[in-house]
Amino acid sequence: xxxxxxxxxxxxxxxxxxxxxxxxxxPLLAVTATxxxxxxxxxxxxxxxxxxxxxxxxxxxxxxxxxxxxxFVLIIASLVTVVQLLMNAYTFGLYQSLxxxxxxxxxxxxxxxxxxxFASKNAPLPSALDGFMMGLGFMLVLLVLGAMRELLGQxxxxxxxDLLLGDWAKMLRIEVFAVDxxxxxxxxxxxxxxxxxxxxxxxNVIDNKLKQKQTIEKGSIARARVTGAAQ
Amino acid sequence: xSFKIASSPHQHSQRxxxxxxxxxxxxxxxxxxxxxxxxxxxxxxxxxxxxxxxxLSEALVLMLRRKAVFIRLKDNSAMLTAVLLAVxxxxxxxxxxxxxxxxxxxxxxxxLYGGLGNNLFNPAMAAYVLLLVSxxxxxTQWLPPLSLQSVTLTPLDAVCSIFTQYSCSGFSLAQLQxxxxxxxxxxxxxxxxxxxxxxxxLDESLQNPVFFAFAGAGWLWVNLAYLVxxxxxxxQKAIGWRIPVAVLASLFVLSAVASLAAPDSIAGxxxxxxxxxxxxxxxFIATDPVxxxxxxxxxxxxxxxxxxxVFLIRSFGGYPDAYAFAVLLANMTVPLIDYYTRPxxxxxxxxxxxx
Numbered sequence: 159x160x161x162x163x164x165x166x167x168x169x170x171x172x173x174x175x176x177x178x179x180x181x182x183x184x185p186l187l188a189v190t191a192t193x194x195x196x197x198x199x200x201x202x203x204x205x206x207x208x209x210x211x212x213x214x215x216x217x218x219x220x221x222x223x224x225x226x227x228x229x230f231v232l233i234i235a236s237l238v239t240v241v242q243l244l245m246n247a248y249t250f251g252l253y254q255s256l257x258x259x260x261x262x263x264x265x266x267x268x269x270x271x272x273x274x275x276f277a278s279k280n281a282p283l284p285s286a287l288d289g290f291m292m293g294l295g296f297m298l299v300l301l302v303l304g305a306m307r308e309l310l311g312q313x314x315x316x317x318x319x320d321l322l323l324g325d326w327a328k329m330l331r332i333e334v335f336a337v338d339x340x341x342x343x344x345x346x347x348x349x350x351x352x353x354x355x356x357x358x359x360x361x362n363v364i365d366n367k368l369k370q371k372q373t374i375e376k377g378s379i380a381r382a383r384v385t386g387a388a389q
Numbered sequence: 390x391s392f393k394i395a396s397s398p399h400q401h402s403q404r405x406x407x408x409x410x411x412x413x414x415x416x417x418x419x420x421x422x423x424x425x426x427x428x429x430x431x432x433x434x435x436x437x438x439x440x441x442x443x444x445l446s447e448a449l450v451l452m453l454r455r456k457a458v459f460i461r462l463k464d465n466s467a468m469l470t471a472v473l474l475a476v477x478x479x480x481x482x483x484x485x486x487x488x489x490x491x492x493x494x495x496x497x498x499x500x501l502y503g504g505l506g507n508n509l510f511n512p513a514m515a516a517y518v519l520l521l522v523s524x525x526x527x528x529t530q531w532l533p534p535l536s537l538q539s540v541t542l543t544p545l546d547a548v549c550s551i552f553t554q555y556s557c558s559g560f561s562l563a564q565l566q567x568x569x570x571x572x573x574x575x576x577x578x579x580x581x582x583x584x585x586x587x588x589x590x591l592d593e594s595l596q597n598p599v600f601f602a603f604a605g606a607g608w609l610w611v612n613l614a615y616l617v618x619x620x621x622x623x624x625q626k627a628i629g630w631r632i633p634v635a636v637l638a639s640l641f642v643l644s645a646v647a648s649l650a651a652p653d654s655i656a657g658x659x660x661x662x663x664x665x666x667x668x669x670x671x672x673f674i675a676t677d678p679v680x681x682x683x684x685x686x687x688x689x690x691x692x693x694x695x696x697x698x699v700f701l702i703r704s705f706g707g708y709p710d711a712y713a714f715a716v717l718l719a720n721m722t723v724p725l726i727d728y729y730t731r732p733x734x735x736x737x738x739x740x741x742x743x744x
Contacts, residue, residue, distance in 0.1 A: 343523040
């Protein structure tokens with residue numbers, strides 16, 4: 159149970175692939191212009207990550223370590239192909255709007271990073287969980303960034319969600335405010351970089367606040383003079 | 390006669406940052422005045438909006454950073470950034486353009502890098518690029534000079550059109566852009582670019598009424614006014630001569646050579662020097678002490694690089710004027726330029742001489 163908790167915290171916050179490891183930045187920055195795109199790519203990455211972690215973990219004792227990287231890449235590439243074909247079949251609009259970034263999931267360093275760092279050393283179940291949590295952490299960053307950019311850029315949320323979820327999702331579209339001219343910068347790559355920087359800064363601020371709180375709680379004994387070594 | 394004994398540095402500037410910044414703002418006044426007289430009062434309202442936004446956003450960030458607010462506001466650097474951005478954007482752009490731009494310049498480009506003295510890029514120009522990339526329509530709605538406008542705008546009309554996009558008598562900006570014959574007119578640089586891209590020769594393009602003498606109507610005087618302001622700054626030793634001279638010389642030489650080689654498609658040197666934001670950029674923007682090169686040789690290289698980029702972007706690029714891009718690109722090269730042009734310290738020989 160403690161491993162479950164640890165993996166969750168690592169994946170969602172402490173070792174978040176997007177905010178801390180800064181892996182997979184290319185899709186993270188490129189497709190987060192709207193929440194729908196972010197959600198689509200996030201789910202696709204999540205699926206591939208869980209699948210690849212489980213598979214790598216299953217074959218970890220049968221693959222010689224000299225050739226492990228090609229094998230990992232092969233596994234990831236086949237999973238990406240599966241996801242790509244599924245998206246082509248069931249969410250064609252989104253498949254078209256994500257374009258090259260679906261096949262590019264293969265090169266997402268977050269996936270091969272987890273395969274190498276975790277799945278190749280652990281049993282299938284923890285690996286699946288690690289993949290799920292890392293994928294979820296990545297997806298959450300995508301979603302927050304997508305929401306920020308879509309809101310700033312065109313004043314809506316969940317625009318085009320029907321491409322991913324079917325026709326009923328058209329009602330999900332929220333028009334927060336109507337603008338005459340779109341704020342193009344938020345939708346262009348520079349806006350993604352700026353937004354990403356702000357998110358990372360926000361995370362650091364929160365971490366610092368938490369740390370301060372902890373030290374205050376710990377150091378409840380009031381001393382008149384504290385030297386560095388005594389702490 | 391008294392012998393003063395003081396520790397080094399023995400030679401120091403008598404001027405504080407605050408006075409320097411104020412002097413630069415004051416030197417902008419001739420240019421702003423000419424802009425207001427020839428192109429209408431919009432620029433004054435933009436100035437007001439920009440300065441207020443700059444002060445508010447600077448105060449906001451300083452409070453968040455828990456720094457002393459008033460001491461830093463008094464250094465006038467936020468005001469200078471606001472002024473430079475306000476004169477660079479179209480005078481009748483909607484009010485939120487200048488507000489977004491100034492807030493971005495102060496908060497993102499200046500304060501997030503650590504405040505005055507730490508910013509890598511020129512805040513006003515980075516904000517200009519942000520606006521140009523984000524709102525291409527609003528950022529290119531320049532009105533022709535008053536003498537060519539079909540409708541005369543009163544100061545009240547300027548307020549109306551900035552805040553509601555329509556003048557008080559109900560004309561939209563697009564209507565105001567048109568001359569008496571109903572032909573829309575843009576800036577001279579833009580008109581020239583459009584003419585050339587339609588296959589006209591340079592001479593044919595210059596037949597448009599927005600051109601006057603060897604430059605654009607109105608723009609010639611604006612540039613001359615900024616030239617005067619800039620010369621005052623050099624005379625007052627507020628800025629060095631190297632950057633402006635290098636910018637203008639490189640632009641002059643390049644356009645002279647190129648227009649001799651291709652007289653039908655490249656505008657001549659005088660047109661380049663007195664069009665768009667040439668003088669404003671050469672004297673007021675490129676000389677920003679924070680983001681420009683700091684060595685003497687480096688300043689010449691930096692200025693020449695800006696001139697080269699301006700010429701290239703104006704002649705072959707996608708935008709009619711190029712100062713913001715040129716200055717930002719040159720800002721990026723500053724650390725490299727400074728590294729290779731470090732001056733010899735007194736008492737030390739150059740490495741090459743030692744061998």
